Amino acid sequence: MKEKRRNVLNIGLPKGSLQESTLHLFRKAGFSINVGSRSYVPTIDDPDLSGLLIRAQEMARYVQDGILDMGLTGRDWVLEQNAKVKEVCPLLYARGGLRPVRWVVAVPNDSPIQRIRDLQGKRVATELVQFTRRYLKRKGVEAQVEFSWGATEVKAPRLADAIVELTETGSSLRANNLRIVETILESTTVLIANRDAWKDPWKREKIGNIALLLQGALRAEEKVGLKMNVGRADLDRILKVLPAMQNPTISTLSEAGWFSLEVIVDQKIVRDLAPLLKREGASGIVEYPLNKVIP
Numbered sequence: 001m002k003e004k005r006r007n008v009l010n011i012g013l014p015k016g017s018l019q020e021s022t023l024h025l026f027r028k029a030g031f032s033i034n035v036g037s038r039s040y041v042p043t044i045d046d047p048d049l050s051g052l053l054i055r056a057q058e059m060a061r062y063v064q065d066g067i068l069d070m071g072l073t074g075r076d077w078v079l080e081q082n083a084k085v086k087e088v089c090p091l092l093y094a095r096g097g098l099r100p101v102r103w104v105v106a107v108p109n110d111s112p113i114q115r116i117r118d119l120q121g122k123r124v125a126t127e128l129v130q131f132t133r134r135y136l137k138r139k140g141v142e143a144q145v146e147f148s149w150g151a152t153e154v155k156a157p158r159l160a161d162a163i164v165e166l167t168e169t170g171s172s173l174r175a176n177n178l179r180i181v182e183t184i185l186e187s188t189t190v191l192i193a194n195r196d197a198w199k200d201p202w203k204r205e206k207i208g209n210i211a212l213l214l215q216g217a218l219r220a221e222e223k224v225g226l227k228m229n230v231g232r233a234d235l236d237r238i239l240k241v242l243p244a245m246q247n248p249t250i251s252t253l254s255e256a257g258w259f260s261l262e263v264i265v266d267q268k269i270v271r272d273l274a275p276l277l278k279r280e281g282a283s284g285i286v287e288y289p290l291n292k293v294i295p
Contacts, residue, residue, distance in 0.1 A: 008050050009197075009206050012062060012071030013042065015053040018189065021093055022072055028217035028291045029210070048206060057127075060085055060192060069197040070207050076103060076166075076187035080131045085192040089211045091218060092188050094168060103128055103185040104170075106153075106178040107162045116182050119143045119162055125155045126164035128185075135184050153178060216292035223293060224267045226274075227286045232257045234281030241276055243269070264293065 013033070014022055026033050032045040040053040054062060059073035060083035070088070078085060094101050105124075107113045113122070116139050125148040126132050133145050145164075148155060152163045153176040162181070167173055170180065191211050197203045230238050235250075238261065242248055248263035261282075265273065274285055 007048060007202050009048055009203055010050050010052070010067070010069045012052055012054045012059050012068040014056040014059065014072055015040070016055055018056055018094070019053070025093065025214055025217050028220065029213035063192050063194050066194050066196060068194065069203055070191065070193045072189055072191055074187050075190045076128060076131070076185055078190065078192060079185070080128055082130065084195065086195050086198045088191045088193050088207060089215060090188050090190050091214055093218060094189065099168065100186050100188040101166055101168050102183045103164055103166055103187065104183050105162055105164055105181040106156070106173050107181055108157045109177050109179050111157065111161070113162060113181060117141055122161035124162050124164060125152055125160035127152065128164055131185065132164045212294065213292065216294040219293040220290035222267050223264050223290055224270060225262065225264055225288045225290055226270070227260065227262045227288070228277060228282040229253065229284040230259050230261055230282050232259070235259060237280045238277060238282055241280060264290065
């Protein structure tokens, strides 16, 4: 009897600056992914998944063409390639933290260029060539947009009049004596799927499950759980100082007049919240990390 063929989902993971943060996110989502020092084929502890490490700049094209069923890349690279893919969900993380990144037009501090229209007839260096050309065209600006292979910040003013560069905080631009003229694109990581794969019931469910777990892991990234014991006389005061995603969970304890409270809060507020809770009468306060928060 012929053996039934196993369903496999081919997924692309970003190689390069997003790699470590992506693998960390998958670990929190419940997937163990191991990558050899010189390997582009990771091992994943899910027999339904077959992974490949691909540069984020190329990911959308391979997903569009069906070589990969799904992948993680920046929305900027999907737009750069004008790829016809299904965006399943945004995932708000980047190499430097849980925030979007920006593509900006930047010029030397002493440049006469003050606004986008001042780029008329100028030379612009960037890695985001196609999107920049389309953006300038929409603004009615004709400029010579050239591909930059790297070190874009040092190309103005000797090799280009302006650059379009990726930034998270702007610190690298300032260090190179550049100022921002305009933000042309805000981007974050997105989970994308091949359109035919998205029509396949098994693949769609698998991709949706992965998206749910990754989003849950991201929600938990800067949050912790708090548990504490509270006496009946202090309960109302404690509830007034407790921030929560929803109402805290309250359970009665075996000792009469005592309750156990459990709540999810932003990790950064615990250093101020814990002493306050103690002063208001809470005891046995326990802080614990979270892997996933799924509403």
